[in-house]
Amino acid sequence: MSQPDTQSPKSADSQSKAGQELDDTLYAVRQKVYPRAVSGRFATWRWILVWATQVIFYGLCWLPWGDRQAVLLDLVERKFYIFGWVFWPQDVFFLAILLIISAYSLFFFTAVAGRLWCGYACPQTVYTEIFMWIEEKIEGNRSKRMKLDQESMSARKLGLKAAKFGAWGALSLWTGFTLVGYFTPIQDLFKEALSFSFGPWELFWILFYGGFTYLFAGVMREQVCKYMCPYARFQGVMFDPDTLVITYDPERGEPxxxxRKGVEPKSVAKGDCVDCGICVQVCPTGIDIRNGMQYECIGCAACIDACDQVMEKMNYPKGLIRYTTENAMKRHWGRREIIGHVMRPRILIYAGVLIALCIAFVWGLATRSTLRVDVIKDRSTLSREVEGGLIANVYNLQVMNMTEKPRRFALSASGMDGIKITPNVPFEVDPAGHRSVTVEVAVPPESGKPGSNTVYIEVKALDDETVSVREKTAFLIPQ
Incomplete structure (x- = not known):
């Protein structure tokens, strides 16, 4: 016989509340971060990289190069124009090398000094920095922004918010427009913008990229770095005790x-940290670096600039928060010992591989041929007898002129006695164009063995004899 349920309503209610409290602990409601503006050497470097990356991004697509823009990724024609180079789908090797170089660069800089990419050059960091600058210019400093958000809606608040969101939106749309300008000639795109006659895909990508720029840099901000970016999750695997990271020195700072200013810490039984909280206020992700290394830290060094200013005002030595390593902190190493351990075998291997890849990439570009030829044997007619008792095979040549000037080419064949190629007249290929040429190669029957024989077809530029391609192919002689 089952026992009756003796649980009282009060007990059930308390368990329900306990369950609710457990649920609340598993989900943290976002607390909006109001980063405080900071100045200093690391802030200066961040703004240098903001200017450098954005001048390149917004300006490069407007740079002329002859009768086109300097950088144009023409997906329709399947040609990438980068200054004086024209890249085709067959040049995917260079893209692969470039991606490998980027990956090794990420490994190298992360192993040396943590999340340098995140803190200084990542588009999320760069655009968040720009958006925060706009926000500060319109709404005011940190305290004014916090006060404004707490106010009830008014004409003044509505006007400030509208101005901020409008400036963000304009910058985001211009960013999307610029991105599309690398795939559609920017001059043509600008004319389309004046008449608002964008193509459907152009309009889609302008709104798509612009919308996500607005969402990530203006609305989500630190949430992208904390919850969406995979780099934040696997960065710990790439660190070791000799990696330079932003670190608070608890031995010096605690308690x-x-x-008051000028008071010697030992006289009040305290450490150098005055617990002002400015290092937390300037952090774009809202963490307290004094709690130790955290995956949310993007390595921007804003807390270093802020703490150094406080230490300077208190007449204390700088460096309470600084770039150092775990081993250096434990063993009280100086700068020389730190540098010696940073340049460890792992870093030297990364550097060696990276240098080798860069040399291979540059060498490949420098020796890259401006002519490409693909020889395809015509399978509809394997071989046939032609006038004069010769045996002929037919080939289709795909000739690519990888320069931006028209070129004339001549054909020749070799590899067997008495070999002839027809038509044997020069032909022209347009700038950055390709042309299909059908040729017939004929040889006397006795010049080769029955079956497959090796012949060579050569295409040579008439204006530069050093530009030539010699391709091997099979010549079939019937039994």
Whole structure:
């Protein structure tokens, strides 16, 4: 016989509340971060990289190069124009090498000094920095922005918010427009913008990329770095005790506490940290670096600039928060010992591989032929007897002129006695164009063995004899 349920309503209610409290602990409601503006050497470097990356991004597509723009990724024609080079789908090798170089660069810089990419050059960091600058210019400093968000809606608040969102939106749309300008000639795209006659795909990508720029840099901000970016998750695997990371020195800073300017820490039984909280206020992800290394830290060094300014005002030595390594912190190493351990075998291997890849990439570009020829044997007619008792095979040549000037080419064949190629007249290929040429190669029957024989077809530029391609192919002689 089952026992009756003796649980009281009060007990059930308390268990329900406990379950609700457990659920609440498993989900943290976002607390909006209001980063405080900071100045200093690392902030200066961040803005240098902001300017450098954005001048390149927004300006490069407007740079002329002859009768086109300097960088144009023409997906319709399947040609990438980069300054004086024209790249075809067959040049995917260079893209692969470039991606490998990028990956090794990421490994190298992360192993040396942590998340340098995230803190200084990542598009998310760069655009968030720009959006925060716009926000500060319109709404004011950190305290004014916090106060404005707490106010009830008014004409003033509505006007400030509208101005900020409008400036963000304009910048985002211009960013999307610029991105599309690398795939559609920017001059043509600008004319389409004046008449608002964009093609459907152009309009889609302008709105898509612009919308995500607005969402990531203006709305989500630190959430992208904390929850969406995979780099934040696997960065710990790439660190070791000799990686330079932003670190708070607890041995020097603790116990922390406020005091008047100029007071010697030992006289009040405290460390150098005055517990002002400015290092937290300037952090774009809202973490407290004094709690130790955290995956949310993007390595921007804003807390270093802020803490150094406070230390300077208190007449204390700088460097309470600094770039250092785990081993250096434990063993109290100086700068020389730190540098010696940073240049460890792992880093030297990364550097060696990276240098080798860069040399291979540059060498490949420098020795890259401006002519490409593909020889395809005509399978509809394997071999046949032609006038004069010769045996003939037919080939289709795909000739690519990889320069931006028209070129004339001559054909020749070799590899067997008495070999002839027809038509044997020069032909022209347009700038950055390709042409299909059908040729017939004929040989006397006795010049080769029955079955497959090796012949060579050569295509040579008439204006430059060093530009030539000699392709091997099979010549069939019937039994």
């Amino acid at each position: 922390r506490g406020p005091r």
